[in-house]
Amino acid sequence: MPVATPTVRQILEIASKYRLDLTEQDVADFRHVIEQTLVPYRRLDELPEPTLPVHVPRTPGYRPNTEENPYNAWYWKTDITSGKQGLLSGKRIAVKDNICVAGVPMMNGSQLLEGFVPDIDATIVTRILDAGGTIAGKAACEDLCFSGASHTCATGPIRNPHNPGHSAGGSSGGSAALVAAGEVPMALGGDQGGSIRTPSSWCGVYGLKPTWGLVPTTGSMPIAYSVDHCGPICAGVEDVARMLAVIAGHDGWDSRTIAAQTGDYMAALGQQVRGLRVGVMREGFGHPESDEAVDAKVRDAAQRIASFGAEVREISVPMHYDGPPIWSGIILEGAAEMMMKGHGVGTNVPGYYPLKMQEAFARGFDTRLNDASDTVKLVLLLGEYLNRNYHNRYHSKAQNLRVLLRQAYDEALRQVDVLLMPTIPFTATEIPSRDAPRAVSIERALNMQANTCPFDVSGNPAFTIPCGNVNGLPVGMMLVGRHFDEATLIRLAHMFEKSMDWQKN
Template sequence: MTPPSDPARIPGDAPDESELGRIAADLGLDIGAQHLAEYRLLIKQGLGGYSRLDELTSPPPTARHYDRDPGYLPGPDENPYHGWAWRCSIKGAPHGPLAGRRVAVKDNISVAGVPMLNGSPIMRGFIPHEDATVVTRLLNAGAEIVGKTAVPAFCADAAGLTGLEPQPSNPYDPTRLPGASSSGNAVVIVSGQADLAVGGDQGGSIRLPAAWSGCVGLKPTYGLVPYTGAFPLERTLDHVGPMAATVADCAAMLEVMAGADGLDPRQQLDLAIGSYTDMLEEDLRGLRVGVLREGFGIPGVSEPDVDAAVLAAAGTLARGGAEVMEVSVPLHSDGLSIWSAIVFQGATELVTRGDAIGANWNGHFDLDLVDFYRRAKPAHPAEFSPTVVFTVLFGTYLTEQCGHRYYVKAQNVARELGRQYAAALETVDVLLLPTAGMKATQRRTDGSIAQIVARALGNMHNTAPFDATGNPALSLPCGFSDGLPIGLMLVGRRYDDETVLRVGHAYEQLRGPLAVQPPKLADRR
């Protein structure tokens, strides 16, 4: 049942003294009974200002341009590999750099008038009234939005086990996982149902499906692309970026999407935006590629054929004129632990206690989302996925036992990790390593919560550290083993996305067509 759409209103009177006593006890405050009446009077006086706020009008939502087909839920025959959560047609400007290109939008990103499920029954019934900034920019550039793509529940899953059924399957082997949480994006690109896609990445969610399902995905420098209008997970980890069949298409999308919108506190207002397509055709002479030692041979994770394919790609770059050398960043091996300490408490505070908005920042707030999600959570307490429940339980326990000590320490150590990457990137121009240490794994599980969580969060060793540091990171296919794609990851200096794209494009040209092709499917909408 969908929760009521009416927003919560401030109560007409202050809480009575027994209710104030309960609140004080929950907060660990020792307030004597003789003082509760005084606090009650102060709260009653303060409520007057909130009543006035109810009478004021919020700024209107972002302007909606272009005719909108509200779309429909696609049937099985037109949703091969289950990549779509919703189909629609919103045609943008008649001219522009992306004119005529079909764009899929990850279903945690708002498209006005189109449902946003975010992979969970908890969000059924929510229809945004605003376009995310990136959606507006893509439409203004001539693109057509052709649908929202399926995601795991609240995007808290890097493999693709916890979304609404039917969940996306790997287009190279439907018995295997596609990678997540931008898995639907990868599926519709690889199967030819969309040309471009907008994804999100907090722990690898653009790059992991690109690697496992065989397309290209860029996590841009943190803050380069506005996150405004996307459902968050942890504000210091949230990234939005392009996915496509080629590096050149990702570069063209980034040129359209990048730049400050004045609404997202993740961004610097004086961002210098490059022309990401201009440098693509430059050769590799003079460029230095650092093979990151700690990204290979990860115990219990790395598969030898994956490491071998990525090292072979380094050899291809060397033959193309790049100087290739090994570099070491010892703290990279601890990057997943650093990231985990940030996300467990950060996501708990933001997504569960903060109604997906939180406090202490001055960006744009989607009031409709706040009202809907606040009411939806208690209406569907049994509908949270195992990964979300694990995150919330663990994050709450840590906060109760230790306060925010480990969150704070992890953020501090993440800066040291960023300094170590920066030091390595003074000697080389990009780092090279496997996107994931293993190929796509089987979907089958024993059904236990422990195995679901382990599988959903067990492939991020090389991706998550760069969310914590904000470096740009590009995944692209570099080979196949057992008929499954292998992803190569290139990582650059912060705000040097141009070089990452340049090296990726050069590698594509040197590599040539992929040896294995998935079955292309006609867009049977």
């Protein structure tokens, strides 16, 4: 349908919004010029659009019933495989539901996208299929991925397999819960503030947020361009290495991945860690909300690492405390502009734009915004307020400060090879009741990110690995490395995992 010339009334409405004074003649003149300017748009409508390939035939699958979905972690079940042999042969993989799988419904945890069916496979989905993996289904996630707990999903709370009354974590809660429950050995997650690491920590599995720009997000719904990450959530370190080896690297679309430096992640498995320098980061412990038992478990784990021959010592990065404010300035306004007002894709980003997803989200945004979670409404209200009244200056200042935050971690990582701290300062919280006060529900969704969100800002790879339990709930230890040095994190995590397996036996 060709783009129409705006009416006089439409031009006056836009002028009014921006306090632009136009005479009747002004409007007539601009309308004529706009009509001529839109001529190339009619040609744009005629040009064929490139699309992401769909190589593997499939049936759409089905929505599992309650009996088949005890933790409410599945959104949709499928069985899609290429039959090829590769690094992921025999592996069943759940895909977070903000990632497109052609022909399979995608909701992104939100009623705003309900009924949408993608016509493309995301780059990482194609890579998994080409490596012999089987797409077992879509893992439920939080409403537009904007919650660190698991109670905002439109299809109902996602429950922690270790205690179903507690949160699985968010926003990739379905992915982590399915791995923890043993339903799949591998899953894809996304991370903008901790959304791979929080659920992995709380569910007691392995979750790696790769370096920003290592894994393409082409064909997935973003939150904010400068903090979007995608990576593996797995039952073991070897599977993390396998998944990362398959999905990492530039895809020709995502401009963030042009500078990606891939490593030999499989070769890192089993390597000794003697002499590796590990910095126990002082500012990662003792937050006001920290559980002393969680801090103690992680410090004990650090001592176990020292027993492997690694050089373990305390290190300080004072600017870590400023990471959450910097992150807030970037993601709240960034999400309002890109995810919400930008109809799920935004503008001015060189990459692939899933037009059908954009159009579906725009319809939902225009007609069903009242059905969104309170965390999503908060993003829109606060982001728009800051835009209108402060002209996005806080977003701009935070983007400038991110350079200093990255430099602070870079300096620490010149003194040591890995930073170590608790992933989340406390174990999984209880899922709030449906009638909980709004302030409680929102606070429970966003209160856990003191250690995770700074590394979405700095872009450093961060790997959460289980290191024990407190009152029956898992504790995660986070390892942070230099940019594109995921191999060192895998090397250290694999050694630690083997020591934990020995203890179990």
